[in-house]
């Protein structure tokens with residue numbers, strides 16, 4: 025019981041052609057409230073998909089079920105074809121899913137560097153005895169993982185902040201640090217919950233840039249929650265729209281933008297008709 | 309050979325200087341027996357409090373059980389050395405040895421087995437462990453009895469001074485281990501509750517242990533412990549060397565643990581359990597691990613304590629006193645090793661030393677008015693504790709500076725292909 029948990033077996037799961045993530049008929053009830061109802065989603069390798077919808081639509085609840093924080097009421101979640109909906113959160117992380125939180129959850133009293141270094145603990149590669157006895161293995165592995173963590177900080181332009189206490193960072197940097205931390209766990213699938221919330225337009229563009237960049241560089245599949253529709257339009261290849269716990273639309277950004285159900289979900293009933301009228305007027 | 313860090317060097321020199329200075333003061337009777345006891349008490353308290361700081365300060369699990377493990381360690385080791393010196397029998401230490409080793413092996417084996425099968429709940433695990441340990445302890449008793457005569461003869465063959473030290477040293481380690489094993493069993497069902505419930509449950513444990521000790525001669529069947537009358541005749545062999553060595557060991561172990569991947573995992577549980585889980589940290593495992601290590605410290609410290617005065621009384625282990633290490637940890641700084649050690653000695657010197665001497669006869673009880681008042685003032689002025697999260701250089705993490713790299717390779721270009729479209733999108 026004293027050795028670090030076994031390394032992620034995700035490598036063995038990679039060989040078949042199953043989608044990265046396959047969610048079927050997922051539902052979650054909170055004492056009668058159907059927060060998520062009959063949710064389906066399939067993510068292909070290397071895709072960048074947006075999950076949008078107004079506040080309270082059930083997006084975060086979907087994330088919480090995928091990462092094992094909530095146990096689904098019904099439905100199945102498969103990662104590379106393997107059922108994960110009955111696993112504990114830390115095991116799901118070991119299998120290759122990492123996430124960020126809507127209301128940033130950093131280890132706020134730890135340094136920026138330690139926030140990232142925590143991600144390596146399952147594959148730190150030294151035992152409890154190594155650490156207590158300060159063996160050679162401890163020293164080399166610790167140096168290696170510190171360097172790796174520093175590399176991640178550089179990707180996110182946080183390298184000058186490494187000894188800073190996380191809670192003292194400005195908001196935008198906290199958001200970036202949280203993504204860096206998730207990424208350091210070496211996931212196959214990255215779930216980002218409203219990463220641009222609270223950012224100004226320039227920062228948002230910057231962040232979307234970064235997300236696009238890491239997707240390519242680390243060969244990730246990314247599922248991104250956003251409630252401002254505009255933000256995801258530019259970078260997502262596909263979008264799923266939720267409202268009141270259900271999927272109301274699915275498609276490319278273009279399709280979604282003109283979908284009347286989506287417009288109504290965002291702007292209220294009757295909005296679609298209004299918008300049509302508006303467009304027609306403009307065209308005339 | 310790697311370069312020795314400056315902090316480590318200073319720490320090493322400091323250790324030697326402190327050890328020699330106190331040793332000389334004691335040797336030349338400049339420090340009378342009253343103050344000598346106070347200093348040793350401070351060191352013992354520092355070990356107990358370091359354990360608690362791991363559990364509460366670093367892992368975030370509020371515990372009042374540290375005192376129960378302290379008591380268990382004290383009585384377990386006292387019984388072993390008492391039997392050796394007074395009854396001239398190695399049975400005490402042998403039973404302790406085999407019970408601890410066999411139970412430990414049992415726990416490891418069952419633990420490995422349980423980790424393979426999924427979804428066994430904590431209570432069933434607890435029951436399984438309990439049955440196994442009861443069986444193994446019974447076996448230990450049998451083994452110890454058969455080995456008693458030869459081992460006693462063997463120990464008698466070496467000089468009595470040395471054999472006593474061997475028995476004493478073994479009893480300290482075993483006292484720590486037995487406390488660790490009890491804490492493992494206790495923590496299994498209880499650590500899954502939240503921190504507040506955990507605090508209440510551990511308080512319950514402290515009360516139970518005290519009641520058992522009150523009736524140790526009748527309920528537990530250890531007539532030599534003499535129940536509520538107090539156990540006498542324990543050899544007074546806790547020297548400055550022993551307490552100081554164990555304190556240094558406790559500091560080094562704590563530091564090495566905290567400045568590792570395991571330490572970061574332990575602290576992350578305190579910081580945010582949900583985030584820790586999502587980052588792949590098995591929080592149940594780390595809560596258990598920390599609780600077990602912290603209790604080991606308490607048990608070993610109890611053993612050292614038992615051999616200072618040569619007298620143990622259940623009242624010493626009253627739950628009211630279980631707040632002492634808690635107050636020390638809060639006072640010194642939750643999550644500061646330096647602060648905990650400093651506050652432990654301050655506690656011993658001020659509360660057990662000066663206040664006891666300075667307050668006029670019959671007014672000693674006023675200590676317990678002064679003490680909370682000091683604490684209150686402290687909480688108002690410095691709520692993070694005396695030293696906050698300050699650590700001496702030796703206890704701090706040394707982060708290597710960044711290597712020079714080609715930034716263009718690892719950072720996204722400022723104009724990534726999608727940026728243009730996206731920027732217009734957002735601006736419009």
Ligand SMILES: Nc1ncnc2c1ncn2[C@@H]1O[C@H](COP(=O)(O)OP(=O)(O)O)[C@@H](O)[C@H]1O
Pocket residue numbers: 054059077078079080081082083084085086
């Ligand atoms: N732990 C919970 N207990 C009760 N209700 C919850 C819980 N988590 C979410 N909900 C409810 O589920 C619905 C969906 O919430 P959420 O998934 O957070 O929405 P979104 O992320 O799309 O804004 C909301 O009505 C919310 O109040």
Ligand SMILES: [Mg+2]
Pocket residue numbers: 083084085126
């Ligand atoms: Mg949300």
